[in-house]
Amino acid sequence: MRDAVLRATTELLSEGGLPAATVDAVSARSGVSKATIYKHWPNRICVAIDAFDLHMAETTPVPDTGSAREDLTEQVRNVAAFYASPVGRVYAQLLAATVTDPEAAELLRRRFLAGRRELIRQIWHRGVDRGELRTDIDVEVAQDVLFGAIIFRLVSGHAPLGPSEADAMAEAALAGLLVR
Template identity: 65%
Template sequence: MNPRSVRAHNDVLAATIALLDEGGLPAATVDAISSRSGVSKATIYKHWPNRTAVAAEAFGRRMTDAIPLPDSGNARDDLSEQVRRVSAFYAGRHGLVFAQLLAATVADPEAAPFFREFFLDGRRQAVAVLWDRAVSRGEVKASVSVDTAIDLLFGPLIFRLLSGHAPLSPPDADALASAALTGLLA
């Protein structure tokens, strides 16, 4: 992309992040994104198929900026801390936006790849860094794939967020991380 295009892309994402923060996915219409960013709707549609795709990319950027990776030198501490950080992110106002995006992308085949690429893939790659560190130090079972570890550690947070059956509190995040890292069998 040329510098002007990069600037427009970044302006659109920044405007979308602000709109998501203010009113969730319903507030992030293409008209509102265009007005807030100063980028034409035609340019927005040149880069994204629809508002959900823009929102998915913007939300991925928001979460990456909000949740840095811990590096204590200990797998249990790092993975538990990451589960706590993600749980706190979802427990706050960002959880509603995540749920809105997830629901919207389930029904939107054009936006779903943006959600996977700019949100899920980025989050999974970040946690893979933690897992790879733990594998290289011999702290976790190398036979367990990073994808399985991520699903076990973070899937329960998403289920709780979407179902509302249990809280996303720090003690609950610790209990989930401990169960995932230790196992369920006596």
């Protein structure tokens, strides 16, 4: 049931963004009753957050190349490519929707952001342990430096979010994060 709902929601998000992912549409696409959906999620935004989280986890595996520079650069590329995709662009809609929905905002922070940030912490700590990354920089700040520009570009739309832009953002961030 959960998989069917999340897959249907991901398809709808890809096809028409958050507006397309209504509980009626998810129910029709997944074959799961609306009552069952509401039994597991308080609203459609929460369903969309879970679907978004699952899709990103499946499509952006965390690299482990043996090099902090390579791992972080590849992860910035992967995240930028994800956010440039039809489902990835929905993140801006989810952020906007959570402004007026405290329950969904908490779910977004707890389930999606906390999990993604933990994966980057693992990359960071491997790099610190190998002596490649600066120990005087907090991992939380490093994550914001590495990935904040991607989210800013997604939300503002002021500049492209392609592979060359991802490489440039990673290079600029890593210039200050790597041990010289």
